[in-house]
Amino acid sequence: MPVNENVILLDIEGTITSISFVKDTLFPYVTEVLEGYVEKYWDDESFQQDLELLRAQAVIDSNIEGFVPIYTGDNAKKSVINNVLWQMTNDKKTTALKQLQGHIWKDGYESGLLRGHLYEDVLPVLNKLTDLGKKIYTYSSGSTKAQELLFQYSIYGDVSGTFLKYFDTKMGPKGSETSYANIANEINVNCSDILFLTDVIVEAEAAIKAGCNSILLVRPGNAPLDPEKSSKFRVIKTLDELL
Numbered sequence: 001m002p003v004n005e006n007v008i009l010l011d012i013e014g015t016i017t018s019i020s021f022v023k024d025t026l027f028p029y030v031t032e033v034l035e036g037y038v039e040k041y042w043d044d045e046s047f048q049q050d051l052e053l054l055r056a057q058a059v060i061d062s063n064i065e066g067f068v069p070i071y072t073g074d075n076a077k078k079s080v081i082n083n084v085l086w087q088m089t090n091d092k093k094t095t096a097l098k099q100l101q102g103h104i105w106k107d108g109y110e111s112g113l114l115r116g117h118l119y120e121d122v123l124p125v126l127n128k129l130t131d132l133g134k135k136i137y138t139y140s141s142g143s144t145k146a147q148e149l150l151f152q153y154s155i156y157g158d159v160s161g162t163f164l165k166y167f168d169t170k171m172g173p174k175g176s177e178t179s180y181a182n183i184a185n186e187i188n189v190n191c192s193d194i195l196f197l198t199d200v201i202v203e204a205e206a207a208i209k210a211g212c213n214s215i216l217l218v219r220p221g222n223a224p225l226d227p228e229k230s231s232k233f234r235v236i237k238t239l240d241e242l243l
Ligand SMILES: CSCCC(=O)C(=O)COP(=O)(O)O
Pocket: 011, 012, 013, 014, 022, 026, 093, 098, 101, 139, 140, 141, 142, 143, 146, 147, 150, 174
């Protein structure tokens, strides 16, 4: 069934990239190099900015059971590492964690150790939709830098030009309707002109509440969708079904 909306907004993990690439490749890379990264870049301006965000997030998270605090002084580096690992164990989608992860992945992509996964249907369909005049954007919990790297160093080469702009949680959390209104505002369109594709029902519901349209993706390895909640949505297996 063809797409009526002029804007296609794509979630990344579980929608155009496999969850396995994120959970089994990207996240373990961070876990592995984190200590060395913190040691090497501690005094850099960019890391200090990331640290400022982590500290601000730690204040917000301090009431959560099992929270791992960030200290100043002698134990600062170790406590930052432990806080980041705690956030990752809990798959937190905080802007602070995601910004740091994006910066850490840079070395991995540039050295050739990491190559961004994309399902094989993604680029041919997005190119056809672009030819039809559709505008293609992404909205992920991964930082805009992390998104750019994934596409720049993808298994198909540099495909970053496929997307007009990347959005992250600076627009708000993906489960909040105001985030979708913010994106619509940012690209100067009505929400009704946006089709949001995602693997997560809560995100699809938030987009619908904002007045956008939404379709759910079921990719191999995704968590099964709740049958009752997903019954309100069109559910597709590949982007080919949009043509
Ligand atoms: C953009 S690559 C990093 C993916 C990531 O860190 C993440 O949390 C994925 O979340 P998404 O919103 O794309 O499902």
